[in-house]
Amino acid sequence: MAAAARSGPPEMASNSSISLGLLVRLSLRSIFAHRIKLLIVGSLLSFGTFLLVFGTTLLANVERAMETSVTGSLTGHIQLVSLDGTDQLAFTGPDAGSDQDLGVIESFPKVKEAALSIPNVKAVVPMGRHVTIPLLGNELDDAIQELRDAVDAGDPALTARLVRKSKRAIGLILDDYRRRLTLLSNSEEIEEAILDLEKAGSDELWARLETEPAEVFEFLETRVAKLGEGPSHAFIPFIGTDLDAFAESFETFTLVEGEMVPKGHRGFLFNKTYYEDVFKNRIARGIDKLHEARSLDGRLIDRDPALQLQVKQLAKFTSFVTRQLDPDDAVELERKLDELLPGTEGDLDRKMVALLELNDENFDRRRTFFYEEIAPKIRLYSVKVGDHFTLRSSTKAGYPKSINIKVYGTFQFAGLERSAIASAYSIMDLMSFRDLYGLMTVEKREELDSIRAEVGVAELSRDEVEDALFGDVDDAEEEAAEGDRFAAFQLPDVESDAAPGADAGAGGPIDIAERVAAIAGSEAAAQESQQETFTQEELERGTVIHAAVVLEDPSGLSQAIERLNELSAERDLGFKAVAWSEVTGIIGQLIVVVGAVLYITIAIIFLVALVIINNSMVMATMDRVSEIGTMRAIGAGRRFVLALFLVETLVLGGIASGLGAGAATALTLFLGNVGIPASSNDFLIFLFGGPALYPEVGLLQIGIGLFAIFVVSLLSTLYPARLAARIEPVVAMQAKE
Amino acid sequence: MSDNVPNIVEIENVVKDYPLGKLSVRALSDVNLTIERGEFLAIAAPSGAGKTTLLNLIGCVDTPTSGTVRIDGQSTSELNDSGLTKLRLHKLGFIFQSFNLIAVLDLYQNVEFPLLLQGGLSRKERDARVREMVEKVGLTKQLRQRPNELSGGQRQRVAIARALVTRPMIVLADEPTANLDSTTGANIIELMRDINHAEKTTFIFSTHDPMVMDRADRVARMADGKIIDDGRGGAVGAA
Numbered sequence: 001m002a003a004a005a006r007s008g009p010p011e012m013a014s015n016s017s018i019s020l021g022l023l024v025r026l027s028l029r030s031i032f033a034h035r036i037k038l039l040i041v042g043s044l045l046s047f048g049t050f051l052l053v054f055g056t057t058l059l060a061n062v063e064r065a066m067e068t069s070v071t072g073s074l075t076g077h078i079q080l081v082s083l084d085g086t087d088q089l090a091f092t093g094p095d096a097g098s099d100q101d102l103g104v105i106e107s108f109p110k111v112k113e114a115a116l117s118i119p120n121v122k123a124v125v126p127m128g129r130h131v132t133i134p135l136l137g138n139e140l141d142d143a144i145q146e147l148r149d150a151v152d153a154g155d156p157a158l159t160a161r162l163v164r165k166s167k168r169a170i171g172l173i174l175d176d177y178r179r180r181l182t183l184l185s186n187s188e189e190i191e192e193a194i195l196d197l198e199k200a201g202s203d204e205l206w207a208r209l210e211t212e213p214a215e216v217f218e219f220l221e222t223r224v225a226k227l228g229e230g231p232s233h234a235f236i237p238f239i240g241t242d243l244d245a246f247a248e249s250f251e252t253f254t255l256v257e258g259e260m261v262p263k264g265h266r267g268f269l270f271n272k273t274y275y276e277d278v279f280k281n282r283i284a285r286g287i288d289k290l291h292e293a294r295s296l297d298g299r300l301i302d303r304d305p306a307l308q309l310q311v312k313q314l315a316k317f318t319s320f321v322t323r324q325l326d327p328d329d330a331v332e333l334e335r336k337l338d339e340l341l342p343g344t345e346g347d348l349d350r351k352m353v354a355l356l357e358l359n360d361e362n363f364d365r366r367r368t369f370f371y372e373e374i375a376p377k378i379r380l381y382s383v384k385v386g387d388h389f390t391l392r393s394s395t396k397a398g399y400p401k402s403i404n405i406k407v408y409g410t411f412q413f414a415g416l417e418r419s420a421i422a423s424a425y426s427i428m429d430l431m432s433f434r435d436l437y438g439l440m441t442v443e444k445r446e447e448l449d450s451i452r453a454e455v456g457v458a459e460l461s462r463d464e465v466e467d468a469l470f471g472d473v474d475d476a477e478e479e480a481a482e483g484d485r486f487a488a489f490q491l492p493d494v495e496s497d498a499a500p501g502a503d504a505g506a507g508g509p510i511d512i513a514e515r516v517a518a519i520a521g522s523e524a525a526a527q528e529s530q531q532e533t534f535t536q537e538e539l540e541r542g543t544v545i546h547a548a549v550v551l552e553d554p555s556g557l558s559q560a561i562e563r564l565n566e567l568s569a570e571r572d573l574g575f576k577a578v579a580w581s582e583v584t585g586i587i588g589q590l591i592v593v594v595g596a597v598l599y600i601t602i603a604i605i606f607l608v609a610l611v612i613i614n615n616s617m618v619m620a621t622m623d624r625v626s627e628i629g630t631m632r633a634i635g636a637g638r639r640f641v642l643a644l645f646l647v648e649t650l651v652l653g654g655i656a657s658g659l660g661a662g663a664a665t666a667l668t669l670f671l672g673n674v675g676i677p678a679s680s681n682d683f684l685i686f687l688f689g690g691p692a693l694y695p696e697v698g699l700l701q702i703g704i705g706l707f708a709i710f711v712v713s714l715l716s717t718l719y720p721a722r723l724a725a726r727i728e729p730v731v732a733m734q735a736k737e
Numbered sequence: 738m739s740d741n742v743p744n745i746v747e748i749e750n751v752v753k754d755y756p757l758g759k760l761s762v763r764a765l766s767d768v769n770l771t772i773e774r775g776e777f778l779a780i781a782a783p784s785g786a787g788k789t790t791l792l793n794l795i796g797c798v799d800t801p802t803s804g805t806v807r808i809d810g811q812s813t814s815e816l817n818d819s820g821l822t823k824l825r826l827h828k829l830g831f832i833f834q835s836f837n838l839i840a841v842l843d844l845y846q847n848v849e850f851p852l853l854l855q856g857g858l859s860r861k862e863r864d865a866r867v868r869e870m871v872e873k874v875g876l877t878k879q880l881r882q883r884p885n886e887l888s889g890g891q892r893q894r895v896a897i898a899r900a901l902v903t904r905p906m907i908v909l910a911d912e913p914t915a916n917l918d919s920t921t922g923a924n925i926i927e928l929m930r931d932i933n934h935a936e937k938t939t940f941i942f943s944t945h946d947p948m949v950m951d952r953a954d955r956v957a958r959m960a961d962g963k964i965i966d967d968g969r970g971g972a973v974g975a976a
Contacts, residue, residue: 022853026841026842029841029842030841033840033841626837627837627839627840629837630833630837630838630839631839631850632798632822633796633798633825633831633833633837634825634826634830634831634850634851634854634899634900635822635823635825635826635827635851635854635855635903636822636826636854637818637819637822638818638819638822640854728798729798729822729825730793730798730799732798732831732833732837
C-alpha cells in the first residue's frame with residue numbers, strides 16, 4: 001500500500017493537542033521513579049547551572065569592578081588618541097612602561113568642543129602619560145643641607161645640634177664601612193671612603209665650620225654625602241593633565257593631604273598609595289602594611305608566614321631610623337626603648353631590632369610607640385607635601401629634561417584606595433608635563449616661529465627636503481623659503497630626528513630650542529624657560545597626547561565611540577576614540593583570559609552533561625520500550641512520545657537549573673554582604689578593584705544560565721526522544737512485565 | 738462507520754510475512770475471518786500458530802503483507818501511522834497478557850490515561866467515567882495504588898478498566914488469563930463476559946485454555962498460520 005494513499009480516519013477527533021499538564025505530570029512521575037537518573041543528570045545540570053550563573057556573575061562583577069577602577073580613576077570611559085600614533089595607548093602592562101609613539105592631538109579645544117557636543121559626554125580631560133625619576137638626596141645629603149640652612153640662617157644652637165646629628169650619621173656610616181673592610185678583599189675604594197669618613201667625623205673638620213664653611217661643605221657634599229645609603233630611585237608614572245578638570249571629572253577623586261594645585265599654577269599631586277609605598281620611611285611603611293593586613297584583612301602575624309617574613313625583613317632596615325637621629329634624640333629613644341623593652345642588651349640598633357620583633361600580642365602597643373616616639377624624630381617621607389623636588393624624564397627626543405616642581409598634596413580615589421590600577425599614576429599640571437615630555441607650548445611654538453622668520457628658515461617635510469637635495473632644483477627652490485638652502489632643511493631635519501615616528505610634516509611636537517639647550521648641557525636654561533603660571537587657554541591650546549572622555553551613562557559607550565569617530569572624520573580632527581578596555585594593556589586583558597577559562601570549563605561540563613544525559617536517556621528509552629509500546633498501542637502518537645521525552649528532560653533541567661541558579665544567587669547574595677576579601681593579594685586586589693569584591697546578583701547571568709540549560713537539555717534529549725518515538729506499538733504485545 | 742455494518746471485523750485473504758535476515762517467515766497464510774458486533778470470540782491455537790499476529794492485525798498495531806483487514810468498515814492498509822493510532826485510540830481497547838500497566842501511574846491514572854489522550858472530556862466527566870469503570874472491575878479501594886502494589890488479577894482488572902474506559906467497539910485480549918491462576922482467570926473471563934453482555938462490546942481474545950474457550954460464544958481455531966475452523970461449523974479460507 002502506498003504511503004501517500006494512507007490517511008487518518010476523518011470522523012475521529014484528533015489527539016494532537018495533548019495537554020501539557022499530562023506531559024508534565026507524566027514527566028514528574030517518571031523523573032522521580034528513576035532516581036538514579038534524577039541524581040546523576042540532575043546534579044550535573046544543577047552544578048552546571050550553578051557554575052555558569054555564579055561564574056558569569058562573578059566575572060561580570062569583576063569586570064564591573066575593574067571598569068569602575070579604571071574608568072573612575074584614570075582612563076575615563078573613552079580615550080581619544082591621535083590617528084598618527086603607531087602604538088596603541090596602554091595605561092598598564094609592559095607597553096605602559098615602554099616609549100609609546102602615540103602621536104599628538106594638535107587642537108585640543110576643537111576636540112573638546114566636538115566631544116562635548118555629544119549629550120552623553122560629561123567631560124573631556126586632556127592627558128599625557130609619562131614616567132619620571134625624582135632626583136633625591138640620601139639621608140646624609142639631607143642632614144648636610146639642613147646644616148647648611150642653619151649655618152646660613154646664623155642659628156648657633158640649631159647648628160650645634162645638626163653638627164652632632166651629622167657627626168653621628170657619619171660615625172654610623174663609618175662603622176658600616178669598617179665592617180665591609182673586614183669582608184671584602186678589594187678594599188681600595190673602601191679604605192679611601194673610610195679615610196674621608198674619619199676626616200668628616202673628626203673635631204678638626206668641624207672646628208673649621210665657623211671659619212671656612214664653604215670648604216667644609218664642599219668636602220662634605222662632594223666626598224662624604226655620596227657614601228650615605230642612597231634612596232631608591234623609583235620611577236613615578238604620572239599623568240599630565242588639567243588638574244581641576246581631572247579632579248572634577250573623576251568623581252571619586254579625593255584630596256588626602258595638602259591642597260589642590262592653585263588654578264594656573266604648576267604643581268604635583270602624589271597618588272597617596274604610591275606615595276606611601278615609595279616615599280615613606282621603610283620601617284613606617286612596613287608597620288603600616290602589617291597594620292592593614294591585620295585590621296583590614298583580618299590576618300594574624302602568628303598564623304601567617306607571609307606576615308612573619310615581613311616582620312623579619314623590618315629588622316634589616318633599622319638604619320633608616322637610627323641614622324636619622326641626632327645624638328639627643330638617639331639617647332632619648334634608647335631610654336624609652338629601655339622602658340618599653342627592659343633587659344634588652346646592645347646598642348640602639350639592637351634595641352630597634354628588638355622593638356621590631358612584632359607579634360599579634362605586642363603589635364598595637366609597639367605601633368603606637370613607633371608613631372608617638374620615633375616618627376616625630378625622623379623624616380617620615382623622603383619628599384614631603386609642600387616640598388619642591390626635581391623630576392627628571394627622558395623627552396620624546398631622547399634627551400633628559402628636569403623640572404623643579406612643588407608637591408601640593410596627595411590624592412586617592414574613594415573606594416579604590418588599594419586598587420593597583422587606580423594607584424598607579426600620580427598627576428601633575430599639563431604645562432610641566434609638556435616640559436618633561438618635550439612638547440611645545442604655544443609660547444615656545446611662537447618663539448620658534450619668530451626665530452625661524454628671523455633667520456629665514458622654513459619648515460619642510462622629508463619629501464621636500466629630499467627634493468631639495470636630490471630632486472628637481474627649481475621645485476625645491478619654489479617650495480623652500482627664501483635664503484640659504486642649506487639652512488632651509490637644517491631645522492626640519494633636526495625635528496625629524498628628534499621625533500622618530502612623529503609626523504614632522506604636521507609641525508612636530510618637539511621643542512627644538514629645548515633640545516639645543518639640552519645638547520649644550522644647559523638644563524638650567526630649560527628650567528628657566530618654565531613659566532610659573534599659565535592661563536586656562538594656554539593650558540588647552542598646547543598639544544596634548546590623549547584625552548579622557550567621561551560619560552554620563554556608561555551603557556552608551558559604543559554609541560559615543562561611534563559618534564566621536566564620526567565627528568573626528570567630519571571635522572578632520574585627527575583623533576580616534578577607543579574604549580577604556582582597549583587602553584588597559586595586557587593586564588586589562590586578563591579579564592578576557594579569566595573569562596575564557598571559565599567559559600571553557602563550563603563548556604566542558606556542559607559537553608560532558610550533554611553526553612551523559614544523552615546516554616542516560618537512551619538507556620531510559622531502552623528500559624521503557626514496553627511502556628512506550630503500550631502507550632502507543634492504546635493510542636499515544638509519535639509526537640506524544642517525542643514531547644514526553646523532551647518535557648521530561650526540560651522538567652528535570654528546570655528543577656535542576658532552578659536549584660543551581662538558586663544556590664548561585666544565594667551564594668552571590670551572601671558574598672555581596674560579607675565581601676570576597678582580596679587578602680592583600682595584589683592580583684586579586686587588581687581584579688576586584690580594591691580590597692574586597694561585593695558581587696551583585698545579575699538577572700542577565702541567571703537568564704543565560706537557565707537558557708543554556710534549556711539548550712543543553714533539548715540537545716541531549718533529541719536523539720533518545722526520536723528513538724523512543726520510533727518504537728512500534730507491536731512491542732507492547734510481546735512485552736513481559 | 739456505523740452500526741449498520743454487520744461485521745465489525747472483516748479479514749479477507751490476509752497474508753503476513755516477517756523478514757528474517759534475507760528470508761521471510763510467513764506467520765499468516767490466506768486468512769479469512771469475519772466477526773460480528775457484540776461477539777465474544779475466542780481464537781484458539783497452540784503457540785506459534787499465528788494467533789497473536791492475527792490479533793496484532795485486528796488491533797491495528799500491525800498491517801498485513803497482503804489482503805485486507807477492515808475494522809468497522811475501514812481498511813487498515815489505507816491508514817498511515819497517525820490514522821492507525823487514532824483508530825486504536827477511539828475504537829479499540831487492549832488487554833495484554835502481561836497487563837502492561839504504566840508503572841509510574843497509579844490505578845486511577847492508568848485508567849484515566851486513554852481518556853487524557855483522547856481529550857474532549859471535562860475533568861469531571863473523566864473522573865465519573867474512571868470511577869464507573871473502576872467500580873465495575875471492583876477496585877474502588879485500590880484507586881491510588883501503583884501497579885506494583887496490586888496482585889496479578891487486580892492488575893488485569895485495571896487493564897480491563899483501561900481498555901473499556903474509552904467505550905471502544907472492540908476489546909482485544911491476548912491470552913488474558915495466561916499469567917493468572919485458574920480461579921482468577923475464570924473471574925476475569927466472567928468479568929469480560931458480563932461487560933460483553935451489558936455493553937455489547939465485541940471481545941476478541943486469544944487463548945489455549947479450554948476453560949476460557951468454554952465461555953466463548955464462538956471459538957475460531959488456528960494452526961500453522963491458518964484458520965482451520967472459524968467456529969461457525971466449518972473450515973474457513975482456501976488453501
